Amino acid sequence: MNILKRITIVSSIAAASFCGYAYGQDFQWKEATSNGYTYRYVTNDPTAARYYKLKNGLTVILSPTKKDPRIQVYVATKAGSKTDPADHTGLAHYLEHMLFKGTDQFGSKDWSKEKPLLDRIDALYEQYNQTKDEAKRKEIYKEIDKVSGEAAKYAIANEYDKMMSGMGADGTNAFTSFEQTVYTEDIPANVVDKFLAVQAERFRQPVLRLFHTELEAVYEEKNRSLDDDGDKVFEVMFANLFPNNNYGKQTTIGTIEHLKNPSLKAIREYFNTYYVPNNMGVIMSGDFNPDEMIAKVDKAFSYMKPKTIPAYNIGQEKNISAPVVKEVVGPNPENIMLGFRFPGATTRDARMLNLVGNMLTNGQAGLIDLDLVKKQKLLSAYAFPYVLKDYSVLLLQGRPTEGQSLDEVRTLLLQEIDKLRKGEFSEDLIQSIVNNEKKSLIEKSEKYSSRASILMDEFTSDIDHRTSLEYIEEISKISKKDIMDFAAKYLQDNNYVAVYKRKGEDKGIVKVDKPTITPVSVNREDQSPFLKKIDAMPENSIAPVWLNYDKDIAKNKLGSIDVLSVKNTDNDLFRLYYHFDSGKWNNKILPLAAEYLQYLGTKDKSSETISKDFYRLASSFRVNAGNEETYVTLEGLNENFSQTLSLFEDLIKNCQADQAALDAYKTRLKKARANAKQNKGTIMAGLRSYAQYGPQNPFNNVLSDAELDALKAEDLIRVLHDLFSYQHKVLYYGPKTGNELTASLKPIHILPAKLKELQKTKTFVQIPTDNNKVLFAHYDMVQAEIFWVRNSDPYNVSITPTVSLFNNYFGGGMGSIVFQTIRESKALAYSTYSYFSLPGKKEDKDMIMAYVGTQADKFNESTTAMNELLNDLPKSEQLFETAKSGLRKTIASERITQDGIIFNYLRAQKLGNNSDIRKTVYETAPKLSFADIQSFHDKEMKGKNYTYCIVASQDKVNEAEMKKLGEVKKLNLTEIFGY
Structure with a gap:
């Protein structure tokens, strides 16, 4: 239920909502009736989406597709943080959490005894909310904690999640953003009757049980946001872009003051106001008959009664007439964000904004891509259209390279905006964007999950589906002058907000302190009658489908190299990989050469021209050098297959040394390496690698500063020119058969008479976890993050079913x-x-991993709690049977397709397996008992040694407490990073 993560990605989805699926078609709204239900649809819609409006006002959008026997479901409410009461911000998000707690029918073992206690808790929270005296508040909270403990004796924690898990659901979650709260499930197609029964009950009359422990989880979420400089920049940006609109006046997670003073009464009133059928939608895409499905949905939700939704005041914003400049301080590396305001999602200008965003940043040939990234004028830079219902935003962000000020970054970003106003761009760029949108939209329609996501965002933003489908045709008519006029209107040199992210200590942070919470009962063995009724409902079985590596993959030869392919029978897209069984373990400059390639040209073409050529073809390439494998990935449209491959082959075989590009790359790389030391996630990755392999490990297997300084352009060019002289494989998913593929490759991918063998000169071996120890790295943060790491025994395929079931449980x-x-x-x-x-390979060892991200003042309690679980496995036969049922249903409805078949085969080869291991898991799981996983836990976890990887502030976590866990080693950043 990560709202802040959702905030960062929703705009790309919203922008995608404007994108159609076909081009040159006649899209018209039509009406039809089938099985007694009238629905609307758009002609020539590849999603075949049907739009129903039930008698009570509930919107139902159904998009059937038979590719996978699963269904992606979103239950969406058009209400989010912008509709929170001003005196109870964060309420929509609170409520989202509480919709997992059940009703009077499930989640309780004895509702008649639980209800009076919950009523008492309600009253106590109202008293707590209205009391200002801190001493009295503490006394009230003690009573809340006491009564909550009594009420919890009758609660069945996570009964909703158990029902979903038992059905084989995947991705059980929810998210809250500015104007939407959405509940998401990916279910096997055969459990839809059970699923709808649970959802109908879930939204009938939710009970706010186990509130004080869930509120503490929200506190944790707030504290995590306080440790994220990116979140703070975002909040400051929106507060200044929208001083009159709730996008800026209220945050999704709410203020600390409101988090400390919740009102269950206000939460219930919010639910009764906004969770009504005329404000909600059920969006489904997957394997179903829409005529049957609409009747099922109608039956499930017909009890809902419509209500008038309160009018929402958008809050009119005044024009910004001079740049608004703000600062954010924190431990992360410096950057700057610029924001321009635009009209909302349903307008033509918002669709134009999406096009303009692509003109600035599309990953290959945008103005920022070519002028700032390709020419290495900044460490990184991008433009990001954020399309919302009331208003939209264009965000630009840049990170300085070494010796560069944020003012210089700001100037460079604004210069790219100026080029839009002046028309300093090729009109061909617009057509290239159209070509890439065509490809992108084919990709989006491939999966049932992405279809549902797009349709859901259209619903919550009130975007007309026909308008979305017409997007490509609309932008294909846009002229250069249209772009210039648009930029002149909205992207002026003075109508933006600039947020400078400075490095330093944020002395204004006030974390949410932990209240005293007595652990509550979770009653694992109990089941409500409702759960038993759901379990008893019939369901048709889904037959699992196993991979047959001999039949599912075409195996050809191109000279001495293997060509593995799977035919794409769905559309005209291809993905081709050149795969090498070697990586940076054996050649530390290989990742640098892979990165350097994007800045190089040939004798005939500049680097910028090559990027434009790829983008014009709606194609792309990537070179990824991992620890032990390297992949060259090419993808695009089948009609441009030969051109795409020829373009890349010419580049990698004929790229020319560019010392100036290397010097700029080295400067940026050093800055990026310095920045990595300021990122808590990267520091933790280094600690984990140290725990697995010791002081010399894959994470710090990098060039030293001296080695980097000594590197010459010719060194990198030699690696690139020589790459295809080594043994490799070709992997392919696309419209060609294996024979057609090899015939197409032969004149393009020309190989030497004899390929060189890859030399594996370096191998890292996991070290024994022979004693308890602590690896600590200091970071200025509110929270503490702890990873438990233990290296176990060498790979043993026979334990795979037990491992799968154990992890589920x-x-x-x-x-x-x-x-x-x-x-x-x-x-x-x-x-x-x-x-x-x-x-990942049979030579390596198994690992035990555990993680807790907690407030620093809960460090001792958290480590103790996890260690108790690692030493003693709680027994719950009910949960065990749920885990077993869910595992089999998930496997039965899983379909490994496309290039996933090839990668599954390669993984099996590395482990020495000749067949689809899922078959063994599926057939063995029913025979396993709780005693089997108990024995497994005792053997692998109980009483074992662990390495504790801890990233926290040394001022907030006591060293004496860490020493209780094991010998403490404080690592400096050079030890972790190797430079």
Whole structure:
């Protein structure tokens, strides 16, 4: 339920909502009736979406597709943080969390005894909310904690999640943003009757049980945002772009003051106001008959009664007449963000904004891509259209390279805006964007999940589906003058907000302190009658489909190299990979050469021209050098297959050394390496690698500063020119057969008479976890992050079924033992999990991993709680049977398709397996008992040694407490990063 993550991605989805699926078609709204239900649809819509409006006003959007026996479902409410009461911000997000707690029918073992206690808690929170005296507030909270403990004895924690898990659901979650709260599930197609029964009950009359522990999870979420400079920049940006609109006046997660003073009465009133059928939508895409499905949905939700939705005051914003400049301070590297305001999602100008965003940044040939990224004038830069219902925003962000000020970054970004106004761009760029949108929209229609996502965002933003489908045709008519006029109107040199992210200590942070919470019961063995009724409902079985590596993959030869392919029978897209069984372990400059390639040209073409050529073809290339494997990836339209491959082959074989480009790259790389030391996630990755492999490990297997300084352009060019002289494979998913592919490759991918063998000169070996130890890295943060790492035994294929079932039961989801205990019962973390990890190749060892991200003042309690679970496995036969059922249903409805078949085969080869291991898991899981996973836990986890990787502020986590866990080693950044 990560709202802040959703905030960062929703705009790209919203922008995608403007994108159609076909070109040159006649799109018209029509009406039809089938099975007694009238619906609207758009002609020539590849999603075949049907739009129903039920008698009570509920919108139902159905997009059937038979590719996978699963269904992506969104239950969406047109209400989010912008409709929060001004005196209870964060309320929509609170409510989202509480919609997982059940009703009077499920989530309770005895509702008649639970209800009076919940009523008492309601009254106590109202008293707490209205009391200002801190001493009295503490006394009230003690009573809340006491009564909550009594009420929890009758609650069944995570019963919703258990029902979903037992159905084989995937991605059980929800998100809240400015104007939407959305509940998401990906379910097997055969459990839809059970699913709808649960959803109908879920939204009937939710009970706000286990509130004080869930509120603590929201506190944790707030504190995580305080540790994220990006979130703080975003909040400041919107506060200044929208001083009169709730986009800027209210944050989705709410203020600390309001978090500390919740009102269950206000939450219930919000639900009764906005969770009504005429303000909600059920969006489904997947394997179903729409005539049957609409009748099922109608039956499930017909009890809902429509209500008048309160009028929402958008809040008119005044024009910005002079740049608004603000600052944010924090430990992350410096950057600057610029924001321009635009009209809302349903307007033509918002669609134009999406086009303009692509003109600035499209990853290949946008103005910022070519002028600032390709020419290495900045460490990084991009433009990002953020399309929302009331208003839209164009965000530009840039990171300085070494010795560069944020003012210089700002000037460079504004110069690109100026080029739009002056028309300093090729009109061909517009047509190239059209070509790439065509390809992008084919990709979006491939998967049922992405179809549902687009349709859902259109619904919550009130975007007309026909308008979306007409987007490509609309932008194909846009002229250069149209862009210039648009930029002159909205992108002026003085009508923006600039937020400078400075490096330093943020002394204004006020974290949400932990209240005293007594752990509550989770009642794992209990089941409500409702759950039993759901379990008893009939369902048709789905037959699993296993991969047959001999039949599903065409195996050809091109000279001495293997060509593995799977035919694309759905559309005209291809993906081709050149795969090398070697990476940076054996050649530390290979990743640098791969990155350097994007800045190079040939004798006949500049680097900029090559990027434009790829983008014009709606194609792209990437070179990724991992630890032990390297991939060259080419993708695009089948009609441009030969041109795409020829363009890349010419580049990699004939690229010319450019010392100036290398010097700029080195400067930027040093800056990026310095920035990495300021990122807590990257620091933690380094600690984990240190825990696995010791002081010399894959993470710090990089060039030293001296080695980097000594590197010459010719060194990198030699690696690139020589790449295809080594043994490799060709992997392909596309419209060509294996024979057609090899015939097409032969004149393009010309190989030497004899390929060189890849030399594996370096191997990192996992070290024994022979004693408890702590690896600590200081970082100025509110929270503390702890990873448990243990290296176990070499790979053993026979334990795979046990591992799969154990992970489902122990630490893999919101219904798991770890989540229930650490978050639901003890309210110690927003995010926590644990799993047993099988290696990627048979020579490596298994690993045990566990994680808690918690407030620093809960460090001792959190580590104690996880260690208790690692030492003693709680037993719940009910949860065990749910985990077993869910595992089999997930596997039965899973379909590995496209190039996923090839990658699955390659993984199996590395592990020494000759067949689809899922078959063994599926057939063995029913035979496993709880005693089997108990024995597994005792053997692998109980009483074992662990390396604790801790990233936290040394001022907030006591060293003496860490020493109780094991020998403490404080690592400096040079030890972690290797430079």
